[in-house]
Amino acid sequence: MTALIPFLVFCQALGALVGAVTAVWSELAYLRAMRDGRIDAAEKEHLHIIARGLRFGMTLLLLASLGLIVAAYVYAFPQPALTVSYWTFIALSLLIISVAWALSRKHISFALGSAFIFTAWWFLVYLSFGWIPVTSFGAAAMSFIIATAIFYAVLQYARLLATPK
DSSP, X not given: OTTHHHHHHHHXXXXXXXXXXXXXXXXXXXXXXXXXXXXXXXXXXXXXXXXXXXXXXXXXXXXXXXXXXXXXXXXXXXXXXXXXXXXXXXHHHHHHHHHHHHHHTTSSOHHHHHHHHHHHHHHHHHHHHTXXXXXXXXXXXXXXXXXXXXXXXXXXXXXXXXXXX
């Protein structure tokens, strides 16, 4: 049973990494698809495959997180719900899910939604690997908002360069 926790941590990090890599892949595929000014059926199918990769990454990430919570309860470890990084992790996961839903229903613009999702996936990767020191939820939220604004500008500029003149 002692090998269970490192395995769940690995699965959580793998899910975050799969999501982040497919988010980058989807941005690159979208830029390639928009070069000719329209998205055809083959390009749409490619984007659907990427969406399935994002769904797999989120499912793996959330199931591993649930497994870690159960393991913390069973082994009487400190509960993850008492940490700031856990709530930041969960908030980012819920943000990805809700923004993806809003994008699919066209409630928010594609540029803003993709910047939110792109940034949130990378924040999840950095959180799962322990590369972001989370001191407070407010500091994490402000860092995320600033990073989203930066990625929004970078992605918009890349799309501007990729669109036909």
